[in-house]
Amino acid sequence: MAQKPSIPKGTRDFSPAEVAKRQYIISVIKSNFEKFGFQPIETPSFENSETLMGKYGEEGDRLIFKILNSGDYLAKANPVLLQNKESNKLTSSISEKALRYDLTVPFARYVVQHQSEIDFPFKRYQIQPVWRADRPQKGRFREFFQCDADVVGSKSLWQEVELVQLYDSVFMELGLEGVTIKINNRKILSGIAEVIGAKDKLIDFTVALDKLDKIGEDGVKKEMIEKGISESAIEKVQPLFNFTGTILEKISKLSSLLAGSEEGLKGVEELRFICDNVTNLGLNKAILDLDVTLARGLNYYTGAIFEVAPPKSVSMGSIGGGGRYDDLTGIFGLPNVSGVGISFGLDRIYLVIEELNLFPETVTYTSKALFINYGEKEAFYSMKAITKLRSFGIKVELYPDNVKVGKQFQHADKRAIPYVVIVGETEMNEGKFALKNLISGEQVLLDFEGLKAALL
């Protein structure tokens, strides 16, 4: 007796209802990407291992899924490594390919490989699954979709302005109000590090400062001192402990705070350009806010940094993020191509929309009507109508078997099909169709044109 089958941990099956909801979110993101001039590319699910390894740090390398070479993969393996069971050292000789870990590195590889076909600036989007051998937990999976939009080949800050607008546009269309787009700049973080005189303490500093709401000014300062940041340094950035006001007021405060740091002031200037223009062009529903503790992927970004927080009523981490990177393609031998991009977190956005009950009722793939099967003649009569209705794009179906009518009605009900069409001797003789609305219970007798009009 076969065991009931299962799927690998951290992976998911998606039912028709789930696919419908996911596709709804993806289609909103896609159409906005295109509205903003981004074009889709797709890359292979697996890359040569050397393309991916070493790009995500040691932890990342560990989490990359490796694909075993085909055929007699041990033939050329080093016998000593096999005997000593040195898994780590053996891997590269028995596995040449690996599943992609994100969309950014494959994109950089794509740009370098196809540079002669691309006219820069290149605005691309990519919506594909990625795989990580992470420990599965609530909301974290081993296979999940990333939805990325990036521009490479231009340092223009108008790109950052547009990416903020793009976030705003997507979340407005999804009906999500109260989304906060947090912005920071890598150069401002460098400036702060300069001011506190401790570049190596920057992460300790931002991590501590981020706790201001939770543990208060005294708590934060205590933690900073414990981490080895001097009291005089902390004094110099005192304004950050009372960092309130509009985004433009905050920028002014930063401007005086970072007066001594050339790089910091450059960051302030960039931030001001972005915030000024976003403000003057106006956002629909989202709020733009400056968060000096925002430091995602510190070593990766070189300019603007973005992160999107869901509405405060939902307890959930960030639903999007991104930033400016000045040398992404350098790792593949094409230096000086600046890029900036953002990403949407599909799974979390799904959970937020589900929790706020914002999926439109029309998001479903269900047929409009089920024709009840009363036997071969009736089925043929029905199929003639079904064939014509489908040619007008109307989703209808015939119950395939002539079984008890109750069972057929139940099937429509369970599938959430709103109408059934009943064709018996009488209807056939009159060239009619009885259409029953399963929600109201109302039933009407119609000719084909009437039926078509009712189901369109």
Place this chain on the structure above:
Amino acid sequence: MAQKPSIPKGTRDFSPAEVAKRQYIISVIKSNFEKFGFQPIETPSFENSETLMGKYGEEGDRLIFKILNSGDYLAKANPVLLQNKESNKLTSSISEKALRYDLTVPFARYVVQHQSEIDFPFKRYQIQPVWRADRPQKGRFREFFQCDADVVGSKSLWQEVELVQLYDSVFMELGLEGVTIKINNRKILSGIAEVIGAKDKLIDFTVALDKLDKIGEDGVKKEMIEKGISESAIEKVQPLFNFTGTILEKISKLSSLLAGSEEGLKGVEELRFICDNVTNLGLNKAILDLDVTLARGLNYYTGAIFEVAPPKSVSMGSIGGGGRYDDLTGIFGLPNVSGVGISFGLDRIYLVIEELNLFPETVTYTSKALFINYGEKEAFYSMKAITKLRSFGIKVELYPDNVKVGKQFQHADKRAIPYVVIVGETEMNEGKFALKNLISGEQVLLDFEGLKAALL
């Protein structure tokens, strides 16, 4: 100096133009699947190895991509197997997961795993990539999409009728005329085997018969005799060597030929039901034909067998196939669930449509207009218009940098963007926009409403 990066053999990058064309085909297939009452599901890219192994024969097992376990994968491996380098025997102890090889086995696994949530008959479609470690060659890849529609839980032959209609509907919408949907039935093949008195020679028989057009009746008979089929057996099926006429005439011939085989006659009856109803309901453009040599996946199918040939003007193998299987879910412990399904070959359909020049010109993701960047003030003025145009769903973009105008025009040209919008001092003072059609060269001065109307 980094090497120019590449991708694994048998895989592909898709450019924006290619993604657009692929998505066009997929969207036609999808919308027809839905019109016919099929609902989408998605399954994980990798399955537990035991779900896949042993389902595709020995050759299939070899072609499945295996994923190396994470962490210290050699720890529990058998030292003797390592020492003797027994790749085949070692695999199951260092790899627990594998990339899916097709969509059918994962679908069977899905049905069994989720049987309590499903109300049968279950009509599902699935459009996802699959992976095979095949030797790459023209038109054959190691990663490719399958587009499958199946119904499980009903033996009704109306399903077969609808699947023929579905093929017809998809290919009509794609503009492909002269497609032939070939049909056969596993039971007819069994009947022929009975008549020639040699079950084990059935494949030799159909393979030889399939060459009738190429090597003529004498050639075929010679091959059959070489394969050990007796002359008297060949005489019994003589009508198959002159198997012409309409599909209903062919069915009549089969009916007398198979008079002595109960199973064969059952197949003829099934075929007649399907062909009668398809004929009476009418097809749009496709031709339905009976091909008694059609025997794809002989051990797998139990009833109808389908295969779709492209228009004769294109030299290409089948662009779709499928059939009836009576016990797919049995391998996972759920017996007696009959199913029938068809598949569309995306890559080949793409090549056929490309060769026949049938992709609509509108299949593209290109922006409608590029705003030329003359500097910060002009860019801001442009961005105000761009922001409003996008809110109406119009795809427009700003060239991000204030570089030479010629270079910006060239960019529009290379990207095949049909219009540029020019905003200088004069236009700003008058609240206007100069819209230039890059194809005709015509330029007009418009206010915002005029611009919007021109780009809608």
